[in-house]
Amino acid sequence: MANVSLAAATKTFDDDGDQIVAVDELDLDIQDGEFLVLVGPSGCGKSTTLRMVAGLESPSSGTITLGDEVINDKTPQERDIAMVFQSYALYPHMTVRGNMAFGLEESTDLSDAEITDRVDEAADILGITDLLDRKPGELSGGQQQRVALGRAIVRDPKVFLLDEPLANLDAKLRAEMRTELQQLQEDLDTTTIYVTHDQTEAMTMSDRIAILDGGELQQVGTPMECYHEPANVFVAGFIGEPSMNFFDVTNEGDVLVGEDFRYPVSEAAAAAVQGHDDLVLGIRPENIEIVEDPVADDVLPAVVDVVEPHGNENAVHLRFADQDGGTRFTATVGGMRSLSGGQEVGVRFPEDALHLFDGHSGDALRNRIVEDLDQVEQIGTT
Amino acid sequence: MSNATNSRAESIARVLPALDYSKIAIYLLVMTFAAFFISPIWTGLVTAFKTTGAVTATTPFLPPGPDGFTLQKWTTAIEYLSTGMTNSLLMSFPATIASVTLGSTAAYGLTLVDWHKRTQFAVLVLFMFGIFIPYQAVLVPLSDFWINMVGVDGLVGPVLGGLPFFTERHSRLFAVTVTHVVYGIPICMLLFRGYYVALSDELIEAAKIDGASITSIYRRIVLPLSKPMFGVVFIYQFTMIWNEFLFSLTLIGSSASPAATVTLVLSGLGSDLTGVDFGLRMAGAFVAALPTLIIYVLFAEQFAKGLASDN
Structure with missing residues (x-):
């Protein structure tokens, strides 16, 4: 086990003379035993980052350290890491036992008996003992996924690298495996880097999330930090489902003027955004309050477009009441609350729940006020 | 007797509609090509079993008669x-x-x-x-x-x-x-x-x-x-x-x-x-x-x- 750190790690690819920057000066420290999720949209550089740690890509510049050792020039064979691929990459001509034993046979001097013992032990942990004599082609997707995990854990490596390991599973199995993987990592206490484009996986499994976009690191933090205190518009929009609503507004001192509304702000909030004329106002769907009376005090009139029932809650797609179809936004309300398309309602944006971002750089100027984030943390991690 | 004739006519009628002209043409074409490609090998094979006399006396692609046959x-x-x-x-x-x-x-x-x-x-x-x-x-x-x-x-x-x-x-x-x-x-x-x-x-x-x-x-x-x-x-x-x-x-x-x-x-x-x-x-x-x-x-x-x- 060891910590991993990337210092100004950069990877550029040459595309017919054009330099494409896949990862741009990435600084990231992953603690010993930590579960870090690298998340971002397709092409954000997360897989390239993982492959650099694995040794499958060599960084164009910067250093990668494993433990106390710079591993830039080490081959994957010398790094003592294990990786689970999205396609699982099981050796099709070997049995499950052969697949799991391969790494031990190639990278250690263990005797056959010891290898058998370790494979049996790992198979037992993952509940695949009865599959050991089968070939990968005879297994279901979920079973193959377990074998791929087994192949990684049997090695007892310094670091686990997982590249979208759950992407090919169906929704129910994916939810089960999320919990199981998290539990497994906690038991093994091995440093883990997990790449995904799915923000739900990132939120639910990680100790910390690193969010990448366009090869640049946007934010590193605990899931709750990233959710409640996003560093910029990108993080705010990426984390959370349904995603945060954004409105372009102009700062006029004590009031924010949007296309469809004027929003008076408190002195504290006004001070935070002082000097920035163009702002983006963000509010999460669950923080929008919907009241039946469209003309009450401090509410904005809106019309319900569509209601998506999810059972436990309803996602309500709304637009501001306006002659020429106002801006659309989304709110979530409790599952028992009945609203229907075309209904005229009032919406209230509580100031405590507002996020304000600079309109040009996208940086967060003021995040929502959470009473005590540490307390939220505790609920989140237990 | 008439019964038998009937059923025979019927069975022919059952077969006939499946054989439309385009299919017949395709089968003929396929058979022609098959014969074309197989004929050299076939000719070689039958020639290999002929006596020297039979090679000149018989048509190349026809099998040898009993007196022209040899191993x-x-x-x-x-x-x-x-x-x-x-x-x-x-x-x-x-x-x-x-x-x-x-x-x-x-x-x-x-x-x-x-x-x-x-x-x-x-x-x-x-x-x-x-x-x-x-x-x-x-x-x-x-x-x-x-x-x-x-x-x-x-x-x-x-x-x-x-x-x-x-x-x-x-x-x-x-x-x-x-x-x-x-x-x-x-x-x-x-x-x-x-x-x-x-x-x-x-x-x-x-x-x-x-x-x-x-x-x-x-x-x-x-x-x-x-x-x-x-x-x-x-x-x-x-x-x-x-x-x-x-x-x-x-x-x-x-x-x-x-x-x-x-x-x-x-x-x-x-x-x-x-x-x-x-x-x-x-x-x-x-x-x-x-x-x-x-x-x-x-x-x-x-x-x-x-x-x-x-x-």
């Missing part, structure tokens, strides 16, 4: 070709195995092993040249190389001199074998290359992360996975080497040589001052083709698998 051509052909067959087998199997194995490892090194990309490309270009060099262009330098520069005649003798049937001339067979290996590697490499390029990168990467070296990735992952392709390339290469004539002619020279390959012997079979014995020539051709047919049958399953996975 003597086959026994003569087998007797005549047996040394050539042995020589060809001694040459073809090692040459095929060596060129296929080396072609596979070369393809592995040029596709799945990560090293200097530009050099890799340059080597690949050299291989391509190797495929397209015409045999005729190298025949003279080739025989000069083996006979005068290497002096192959005295080279293999001391090593294998103790073997039964071995003569000094058999050294030439060694020269032909090595020449086939060298000429076979580029095309074998190309066939394997297509297969390895399509092989999942992640599989090789997984093996690298599992700590496998370049050689053990080849031995334990790539080699077992390319079994179907080995079938395809083996059949192809064996047929090419077995049927090859020019190298044998240049390096061994005469069909009378104790080292003569089957193609060399076959070229002189059944023709002398008295004329051409067609029956003997045909029987000889079939006997000489037998090993390639056997190889096809043995590797048919691999061959089909290889073709399927290649596409």
